[in-house]
Amino acid sequence: MRRPPEQADIAIALHGITKRFPGVVANSDVDLTIRRGTVHAIVGENGAGKSTLMKILYGMLKPDEGTITVDGRTATFGSPAAAIAAGIGMVHQHFMLADNLSVLENVVLGGEPRQRGGLDFRAARARIEQISATYGLQVEPDRLVEELGVGERQRVEICKVLYRGARILILDEPTAVLVPQEVDELFGNLRDLKAEGLTILFISHKLDEVLAVADEITVIRRGSTVASVTPHEVTAPQLAELMVGSALPVPELRESTVTDRPVLEVSDLAVTDPDGRHVLSAISFTIHAGEVLGIAGVEGNGQAELVDALMGVRPISSGTVALSGHDITRSSTRSRREAGMAYIPEDRHRQGLLLEASIWENRVLGHQTVAPSARGLLLNRRAARADTQRIVREYDVRTPGIDVVASALSGGNQQKLIVGREMTGRSVALIAAHPTRGVDVGAQAAIWEHMRAARRAGLAVLLVSADLEELIGMSDSLAVILRGRLVARFDPKTVKPEQLGSAMTGAGASAGAGGAV
Amino acid sequence: MSATGTAVCAGTVLRARRQRISPLGYTGIGLAVLAAVSAVRVATGASxxxxxxxxxxxxxxxxxxxxxxxxxxxxxxxxxxxxxxxxxxxxxxxxxxxxxxxxxxxxxxxxxxxxxxxxxxxxxxxxxxxxxxxxxxxxxxxxxxxxxxxxxxxxxxxxxxxxxxxxxxxxxxxxxxxxxxxxxxxxxxxxxxxxxxxxxxxxxxxxxxxxxxxxxxxxxxxxxxxxxxxxxxxxxxxxxxxxxxxxxxxxxxxxxxxxxxxxxxxxxxxxxxxxxxxxxxxxxxxxxxxxxxxxxxxxxxxxxxxxxxxxxxxxxxxxxxxxxxRGSDAVHALLLLLGIALLVLTVIQARAGRVVLAAVAGVLGAAFVLWFAATDEVPPELVGATPYVVTLLVLALASQRLRMPKADGQIYRKGDGG
The missing domain is CATH 1.10.3470 (ABC transporter involved in vitamin B12 uptake, BtuC)
Incomplete structure (x- = not known):
């Protein structure tokens, strides 16, 4: 193990931090020592308690037990303001920016320079430009935040933190929303910050990134720190084992099951939003039975609209959609579902479940007109409940019973319930939008296995995901969506994440295995 | 999700962003409106x-x-x-x-x-x-x-x-x-x-x-x-x-x-x-x-x-x-004014490519002009409703792409975010 750090070297030390929520212990007895001027990564799978720990450090939550020491002084943070005053800044996973305010306004908010009672715009602008130049952030103070891309927004967040004089930066899953090129830029920024003597806490579960950028790594599992290592001591598989207690599941398809029978045929699909903007145009693809088509793209490029259009939730302005040879362009969502379209929505809380309804009632959702859920005009409670029992059993939904409300289940179990509900015998096509987002590794492995089973059973699968590893591993072919158009196709066997990243951002020609369509 | 969702629309937003009108421009528009009203005054004699x-x-x-x-x-x-x-x-x-x-x-x-x-x-x-x-x-x-x-x-x-x-x-x-x-x-x-x-x-x-x-x-x-x-x-x-x-x-x-x-x-x-x-x-x-x-x-x-x-x-x-x-005479002249305003709106909206709005404004505008031409006064029962009708019509058809504060009307609970 590494040498024990000198007292003066330590930026932050956490001792015996414990935090309980009703029914769960989010952190128990966490010990963490972070040396000044390093990039310190905290890794752990979803739900391991990383975010809770960071919220404690940032004063958003109070620990039940334990002490926090910052720069050698014991600190108790009652609010983020106290943490900011102690030189700690946080870049949240979901950006904390007001879209309709300018970059300048977002940065200075809460710590505005004043001049005669008013906001001193000139001083603020000068300060931001100076920070931007020092750390290479390329932030333009007078632009509206809503005009900025994801990478730029993140740099605004970093600028915000630096503006407040932070010497310790917490970055919560900063790469989750970035494409590979933007990740490289971010890492460049982080190295600049480190060179200026700042300390960085980098939270992630992407191990290759952690190994690339961190000086030290602390692993959290089930709320406790289980190991502290340096990148030189471990390999990614070893780190994964530390993280989950077993080997990480790998997204991969085995033998090809692709047939030549087209199931889902989309031609020249176009969708216009209420403002008259084209959110999708000239979308054409065919998915055959037993084939998985992966859709890669930076979020907000029309993926959600494509899924909505296929499910009949959003009106189509032109083009056709056919399912098993029948035109369903004008069909209602219900008739599409009855014809065998299965759907895993991207937001299970908003679109997938009634959180306050019981599990068996959620089983009925979307199948309320067909057996076994219904008999004539009435619901068949007994058969629906029996079938829910089957889903709970076969899909390993961990629940005390089928009468508990859906919100009582963990994210992974909710998602398994949805997958089980959608995989009925009638399904011929599956639209899966971000099927493993925010679930633990166990559920992730199970969902991937169910998708493989669906593919084996001859379903045509459309997989939309932001996780490039999942896309490359689970798809038979890949298409890239950019500004509402399919701009490139790749063979997942040969494509590299960087190539996908280039195509996703539209940077340069998408040279390589696939090339433009 | 929400953070990234808007990111890609950036290009479109830039294009759609309203042009700034200079103070001089506002003065010009104001004078043009006044000239139109003045013309209607001269034409109808409703001083x-x-x-x-x-x-x-x-x-x-x-x-x-x-x-x-x-x-x-x-x-x-x-x-x-x-x-x-x-x-x-x-x-x-x-x-x-x-x-x-x-x-x-x-x-x-x-x-x-x-x-x-x-x-x-x-x-x-x-x-x-x-x-x-x-x-x-x-x-x-x-x-x-x-x-x-x-x-x-x-x-x-x-x-x-x-x-x-x-x-x-x-x-x-x-x-x-x-x-x-x-x-x-x-x-x-x-x-x-x-x-x-x-x-x-x-x-x-x-x-x-x-x-x-x-x-x-x-x-x-x-x-x-x-x-x-x-x-x-x-x-x-x-x-x-x-x-x-x-x-x-x-x-x-x-x-x-x-x-x-x-x-x-x-x-x-x-x-x-x-x-x-x-x-x-x-x-x-x-x-x-x-x-x-x-x-x-x-x-x-x-x-x-x-x-x-x-x-x-x-x-x-x-x-x-x-x-x-001021009385029904003025309200009658107002019909013509409203008709003209709606027809101007028709042109503006049509040039912006909003066909439905332009059509609605056009039909209503023509109707008001016809109403003015075909009658000599507005029924007294309708006079009291004029301000409401006119304000609603003009504002509803003129203002598009309104942008409310993003968290307007949402209930805020401390500590619920992120």
Whole structure:
């Protein structure tokens, strides 16, 4: 193990931090020592308690037990303001920016320079430009935040933190929303910050990134720190084992099951939003039975609209959609579902479940007109409940019973319930939008296995995901969506994440295995 | 998700972004509008269309609307929908009547402002502290305030000299100011009935002759609101509570405190609007507000949550309201004016590619022109509805792509974000 750090070297030390929520212990007895001027990564799978720990450090939550020491002084943070005053800044996973305010306004908010009672715009602008130049952030103070891309927004967040004089930066899953090129830029920024003597806490579960950028790594599992290592001591598989207690599941398809029978045929699909903007145009693809088509793209490029259009939730302005040879362009969502379209929505809380309804009632959702859920005009409670029992059993939904409300289940179990509900015998096509987002590794492995089973059973699968590893591993072919158009196709066997990243951002020609369509 | 969702639309947003109109441009547009009105005046002979009396009356009618709209602006910029403006206005009329007849008009104004602020405080407690749905709380304020007003009126006004069950004793008006020399010169210009020149003189005279000091206060408040909300740290924090309260919270902004401040100021503005009504009409009367709180809210929304926009909306309403008071002749001429305005809108919307809107505006515009041509007067039953119809039509068809504060109307609970 590494040498024990000198007292003066330590930026932050956490001792015996414990935090309980009703029914769960989010952190128990966490010990963490972070040396000044390093990039310190905290890794752990979803739900391991990383975010809770960071919220404690940032004063958003109070620990039940334990002490926090910052720069050698014991600190108790009652609010983020106290943490900011102690030189700690946080870049949240979901950006904390007001879209309709300018970059300048977002940065200075809460710590505005004043001049005669008013906001001193000139001083603020000068300060931001100076920070931007020092750390290479390329932030333009007078632009509206809503005009900025994801990478730029993140740099605004970093600028915000630096503006407040932070010497310790917490970055919560900063790469989750970035494409590979933007990740490289971010890492460049982080190295600049480190060179200026700042300390960085980098939270992630992407191990290759952690190994690339961190000086030290602390692993959290089930709320406790289980190991502290340096990148030189471990390999990614070893780190994964530390993280989950077993080997990480790998997204991969085995033998090809692709047939030549087209199931889902989309031609020249176009969708216009209420403002008259084209959110999708000239979308054409065919998915055959037993084939998985992966859709890669930076979020907000029309993926959600494509899924909505296929499910009949959003009106189509032109083009056709056919399912098993029948035109369903004008069909209602219900008739599409009855014809065998299965759907895993991207937001299970908003679109997938009634959180306050019981599990068996959620089983009925979307199948309320067909057996076994219904008999004539009435619901068949007994058969629906029996079938829910089957889903709970076969899909390993961990629940005390089928009468508990859906919100009582963990994210992974909710998602398994949805997958089980959608995989009925009638399904011929599956639209899966971000099927493993925010679930633990166990559920992730199970969902991937169910998708493989669906593919084996001859379903045509459309997989939309932001996780490039999942896309490359689970798809038979890949298409890239950019500004509402399919701009490139790749063979997942040969494509590299960087190539996908280039195509996703539209940077340069998408040279390589696939090339433009 | 939400953070990234908008990212890619960046290019489109850039293109769609409205062009800034320079002050000179606004002057030009204003003159063009005046020229059109002047042409209609010459054509129809309805001299009331631009008389200084009309303009003065329009200004007086616009002030309570604008004050209610300012109230809405303060509150909604901080993320609280305040449809209780109407009720807070009623409280303002009551306060002005009660204190006004005893201690003079300015005491009445102050009391109206305070009672309005109290109504705002009630709304703030319900929505910010207890997380009650903003609409429900607002409706409650609107229901309770007139009832309370009537009850208190019976209690305190019935036995007062000149008071009654539904009205207060007379209240003196505040002082009215006239620009010296200027108005008589403008008046002589106005009487010449020259195209455009006389109209311009009439407008200027209307804006400088016998202006209530309260009107001047209202205009100053409009400017002050803009300065405070957009140029000060306080205003930035307040607006951030309406756009992204959890982001503000994460930066140490006490969101609740700013929301409280905003909603209380909102109520005070509405109360001031009510006080203006009571003081300028000489007494408190039951039902005096006549929906002006709602109109103010609407003009604020169509004004895109900005002070300039709401002032324009209020001005339009005030103008048509004044017209309606001037008699059916003026209202008849107004038909032609409205028809022309709608036809101009048709062209603007058609050029922007909004076909449906252009068609609706075109059909309505043609209908109004035909109506004008085919009749000699507007049925008296419809005259009273004119201001509402005109304001709604013009604003609804003209304002598109409105952008409300992002977290407007959402219930904020401390610590729920991220």
């Amino acid at each position: 009331d269309l631009t008389s200084s009396g009309t303009v003065g009356a329009a200004l007086a009618a616009a002030v309570p609307i604008a004050l209610a709209g300012l109230g809405g602006l303060w509150s909604e910029r901080a993320g609280v929908v305040n449809i209780g403006l109407e009720g807070q206005m009623v409280l303002g009329t009551l306060g002005a009547g009660w204190a006004g007849y005893q201690y003079g008009p300015w005491a009445g104004v102050l009391m109206g402002l305070l009672l309005g602020a109290l109504g705002g405080l009630v709304h703030a407690v319900a929505t910010v502290t207890f997380g009650v749905d903003h609409i429900i709380s607002g409706v409650a304020v609107n229901l309770v305030a007139p009832g309370l007003g009537l009850f208190l009126a019976k209690l305190v006004f019935r036995n007062a000299p000149g008071g009654g069950q539904k009205q207060s004793p007379p209240v003196r008006d505040v002082r009215h100011l006239t620009a010296p020399y200027l108005t008589s010169w403008l008046g002589s210009l106005e009487r010449r009935q020259w195209f455009l020149v006389s109209d311009l003189a009439a407008v200027l005279r209307g804006l400088t002759f016998q202006i209530s000091t309260l009107t001047i206060v209202a205009v100053l408040l409009l400017v002050a609101t803009f300065v405070v909300l957009w140029w000060t740290p306080f205003g930035l924090r307040l607006r951030s509570c309406g756009e992204a309260p959890y982001a503000a919270e994460s930066l140490g902004v006490n969101v609740r405190r700013y929301k409280y401040a905003a909603v209380i100021v909102s109520g005070a503005m509405a109360g001031l609007g009510g006080a203006f009504l009571a003081v300028s009409s000489g007494q408190f009367r039951d039902g005096q507000t006549g929906g002006r709180g709602f109109i103010g809210l609407a003009s604020m929304i169509f004004g895109n949550w900005r002070p300039g926009g709401l002032a324009m909306g209020a001005g339009l309403f005030g103008y048509t309201d004044a017209m309606q008071l």
